[in-house]
Amino acid sequence: MSFIADGLREAVRLIVTLNRDMLGIVAVSVTVSSVATLLAALVGLPIGYAVATHRFPGQRLAATILNTLLALPTVVVGLVVYSMLSRRGPLGFLDLLYTPTAIIIGEAILAIPIVSAFTISALKGVDRRAGETALTLGATPAQAAAAMILEARFGILAAIVASFGRVIAEVGAAMMLGGNIRGSTRTMTTAIALETSKGEFGLAMALGFILLTVAFGANIVFQWLQGFQE
Template identity: 50%
Template sequence: MTDLVEAFHTALRLIVTIDPQLIEIVMLSLQVSLLAVLLAGIVGFPLGAALAVYRFPGRGLATAALNALMGLPPVVVGLVVYLLLSNAGPLGVLQLLYTPAAMIIAQTVLVVPIIAALSRQHCEDLFEEYDEHLRSLGASSREIAATLLWDGRYRLTTAVLAGFGRAIAEVGAVMIVGGNIDHVTRTMTTAIALETSKGNIALALALGMVLLATSVAISGALMGVRRGARRFAYA
């Protein structure tokens, strides 16, 4: 018990004194996860809206597959990305393996289905309300999809939060493609796993507290922006 209390105090000291090693790991984690969510949003939002609006053979199967992909095993994604980026893989010439770029790719693959599936559901709900009105105005399917995304932008904050939560907490995929290299690809989650196995509980605790605080802070910030924007829109 004494060792645990001492480790907790040491962890707090690392945070309060802004330990350089701690900050380096935290900043890399945020850079990788935020970029992954941004890229996933660029792909996922239009994909979800398209599935909500367009009618085509196999749409139900595509929707079911998208929902199933929300539960993609991270280690499988990591393995697939590893095989693609390895020297023997089709993208090996890019030399991205064991770099932050490889970690961003892996996290993007994991987050796209989440954002796309949640976007599809939100847009489909709105589509049921607006379909007749938009069709009467002569809007094309592409215009309808864009309108649904814009009108549902506040609801879609939930998709962004879910995607960020998946990205920032990821361990398996980024460990495989990033290698957990010190000063290069070490993120909060991989560092926590490593430091815990080494017995360095203080640093692991510090990273765990920062990880939790970061998730809460970003979630709170997005929710605050959502509420503020809605008040402004209806003012």
């Protein structure tokens, strides 16, 4: 049983001394997740806006699909993107498998439905009169749309924070697409999985503690932003 105590002691030491390997892993995680979240926002926000504010055939179906995709299993995303990017796959020539880019693609796919679904609910929560008021004050239809999005800004920011929280804590796609290569694609989650199976509890616990802090932090920010939206 002493391995737990030893592991904890080692974890504290690594964190206090700001171990370089550990920091490198954290940096990869944060970078990959940030870029993936940014990409997801660029794609997910317009989708959410379109579904929330326009009437088109299949609109409800689109909303349902987005909500279903919230439960997308990460290993399935890993599997699909892997088969696309592997040497024999249709995008094999890009040589992206086991690179940070591959993880980013997988995680962005995971995050897009989150950004879209939360954006839809944020925009639906905006008073209809916001857009009308903008129009009566001389806004063009595009400016009125911008005014509505601004009214939903806290909800939309919350959507982005939530998807960051989801992708940074995700292990399946990161493992399958990144391959846990030290210094390149080793993220907090893949390192924890690997170090634990090797019996290196110190580093695993240290990373686990940092990951918890980041995930909780993201959630606190999320709750705070949601509070503002109301």
